[in-house]
Amino acid sequence: MTTVYEVPLREVPLAPYEEVMGAQRVERLRVEAGWVRRMLGGRTVWNINSTAAGGGVAELLHTLGPLARAAGLDVRWLVIDGDAEFYAIAKRLVSRLYGIAGDGGPLGPAELLHYRRAVAANAERLARHIHPGDFVIVHDAQPAGLIERVRERGATVVWRCHIGSDRPNEHTREGGEFVRRFVAHADATVFSTPGHVPDWAPSPRLIAPSVDPCGPKNMDLSPDVARAVLAATGIVAGDREPPLTVPVPIGPPAEVRQAALALREGPPPAPDLPMVVQVSRWDRLKDMTGVLDAFIASGVDGYLTLAGADVSGVADDPEATDVYEECRRVWHALPEEHRRRCQLLCLPMDDLRENAVVVNALQRHATVVVQKSLAEGFGLTATEAMWKSRPLLASAVGGLRDQVKDGESGLLLPDPHDVGAAAAGIRRLFGDHAFARRLGDNARARVHEHYLPDRQLLDWMRVIESVATARAA
Structure with a gap:
């Protein structure tokens, strides 16, 4: 009914x-x-x-x-x-x-x-x-x-x-x-x-x-708390001792209790291993498999995390399961040495505050955040990463072109289908630490002015x- x-x-x-x-x-x-x-x-x-x-x-x-x-x-x-x-x-x-x-x-x-x-x-x-x-x-x-x-x-x-x-x-x-x-x-x-x-x-x-700067997804988290959240959910290696209570400026504390559903080869990555992260829905327009290709082509010494919602937790997206399964097939087809450097995560959605804190921790832990959308209305996850002073690599599509000033508050890919350019962007942000830090600082200032x-x-x-x-x- x-x-x-x-x-x-x-x-x-x-x-x-x-x-x-x-x-x-x-x-x-x-x-x-x-x-x-x-x-x-x-x-x-x-x-x-x-x-x-x-x-x-x-x-x-x-x-x-x-x-x-x-x-x-x-x-x-x-x-x-x-x-x-x-x-x-x-x-x-x-x-x-x-x-x-x-x-x-x-x-x-x-x-x-x-x-x-x-x-x-x-x-x-x-x-x-x-x-x-x-x-x-x-x-x-x-x-x-x-x-x-x-x-x-x-x-x-x-x-x-x-x-x-x-x-x-x-x-x-x-x-x-x-x-x-x-x-x-x-x-x-x-x-x-x-x-x-x-x-x-x-x-x-x-x-x-x-974005909401006072909610569990965008509130300040110290690096230690972020690592503890990721360890508690099994996303990075460490002591898994849920529940983990995380204070939130508005409302009750968030309780981190559930492990993420992770597809990977071997144990969770070490917490000090540099990480490329994309957080988005399991949607073909978010091009998760394209991020996977670009990360491998980049040759950087790091780890890739592709994270989306539990496919059973979004009622209005019947394609999510199919897209996740496509990503699984692409991951399984990789050589073992590449599978050991990439994980797919399905984040539980039954407690939205818990989910938000996990996304917050994952973005703050990232060395580089990617939003390689093929089309986009407004990239909320990109803005969230900018607020957290993360160096961002995003496609020059839709609202992302307004949000990100190329070379000032992030890097924009003129062609979102260009895997080579995406790989080069990842290499640059991994290799030029001063540039990446400057992009992150400018990104937070831009969000403070325009996107609160x-x-x-x-x-x-x-x-x-x-x-x-x-x-x-």
Whole structure:
């Protein structure tokens, strides 16, 4: 039975954010939130997406929702549901909007009918949540079919698209034709980067996402604590003595209890062995096998870790298992000497705070972080690594081109398919320690200025104000 459910948002204090961002920035957030709250007349700002865990949208909502509420706005979050066929169609649609074929399946009349039926079942249950005058943000393609139904409820609706392609092709056109019939009813649209705005998007705006500096994924961790977390999960060698309790600035401590599911040859790597790390979903667009090829081609004396979520822990991504199995096959085909220098990790997702601390420790432990995406909306994991002052090698695609200033706050690959260039980038960051350290320092400063959550919330407040005012007029 299809069910729309509300994700509870935790209560957070603003004091930890003042320590990171400064009292002046937090006070500005309070003042602007007060103005928007009065303008809305106490009505609710709703977010609607397709999963409460896994992927960048869920992470952003787990951060922005509580922070907005702490600043004084009534922000809430709904998640839609669907059957396996709906998620397969939605994943296919997402792939097309990224500019690739995905599973190669059709997006024809039968798929449109199934999508409409799934959306209609969800829409029937929205009435208990959404009321006239509310402001609703519909995230990505999965729930886009709800836009017209939400607007019929008397709410103002914005479609927030987190994905896209720098190079329109037959796939983006097919995906666009499918989704635009629904998005056309939105009062406005929001994108992460200019290159992803299609010509059919109504009243488009730009908002770059952000990272949470006070949450378990991006809070400060000492090198000793990071190594202890990785040892406790079996990612590096060391005493495995779970549970390990890690204090968090906001909320209860994180408990590290579960071992990562690791595919490797031999024991875990020594904690002092230099490590290349990519953390991402098991998604073909993240090109995990391409990172594996580039690491081996680089010839560096180090270890590679490719880490993604447990494939059973992300409800809206039916391709994750297939992509992980592809990576397994590529790893198994390697000569033994290379298998001994590479591991694939599936990180448990049933405790999101535990998962976040493990990712935090893994990124901080990394000598080099790679984000070799073939397409990208906004690279949250890249921004997380930048906040941790890690030298970053990323593809010059999507929002990554905005986030990273090549040669200043990271290295960009002009062609994400170029394994030789990726290998050369890894060698350079391994070999030139002063350059790598300078990139890391500049990267953290860039995130502090542009990609912390107060900036994103202020951008959203301006959109809410302008769009709601235009709707009222």
